[in-house]
Amino acid sequence: MNEMMTKVFDYLKQQGLVPTEEEFGISFKYQMADFLILSDDDDQQFFRLAMPGIYSCTPENRLETLEAINVTNNDMKVIKASIFGETNVWLFFEQLLDSTPVFNDIIPRGINILLAGQQKFFNALKELE
Numbered sequence: 001m002n003e004m005m006t007k008v009f010d011y012l013k014q015q016g017l018v019p020t021e022e023e024f025g026i027s028f029k030y031q032m033a034d035f036l037i038l039s040d041d042d043d044q045q046f047f048r049l050a051m052p053g054i055y056s057c058t059p060e061n062r063l064e065t066l067e068a069i070n071v072t073n074n075d076m077k078v079i080k081a082s083i084f085g086e087t088n089v090w091l092f093f094e095q096l097l098d099s100t101p102v103f104n105d106i107i108p109r110g111i112n113i114l115l116a117g118q119q120k121f122f123n124a125l126k127e128l129e
Contacts, residue, residue: 004044004097008037011103030111033118047095049110054118055089055125065089068124072117079117091117 012019012028019028025039036050057065072081084090093110
């Protein structure tokens with residue numbers, strides 16, 4: 001684990017979130033939702049917090065899924081919704097960090113933005129029905 005990821009891991013432990021070191025970075029749960037922090041050894045100042053697999057995209061719902069993704073991306077700040085791996089909708093919170101990031105500010109805000117993005121996505125889907 002690189003230096004930035006070690007600091008993130010320690011922060012999550014201090015917050016009682018029970019992080020797990022993974023091949024790709026760190027995983028943890030918050031409010032019964034799965035979250036990932038993806039490591040980028042080539043750019044340690046790039047922070048990517050993900051909420052994986054919030055929805056399954058099928059050939060039957062693909063158009064509505066893409067429309068809901070578009071609404072989410074257009075209406076939310078600092079969030080990227082996308083179909084990842086052909087069938088799963090993921091949400092990403094992405095930030096460029098300075099040399100002294102304050103994880104106590106970044107991580108809670110990222111989690112809250114992702115939770116709001118998930119709600120926005122599901123509300124957009126409901127409106128498209």
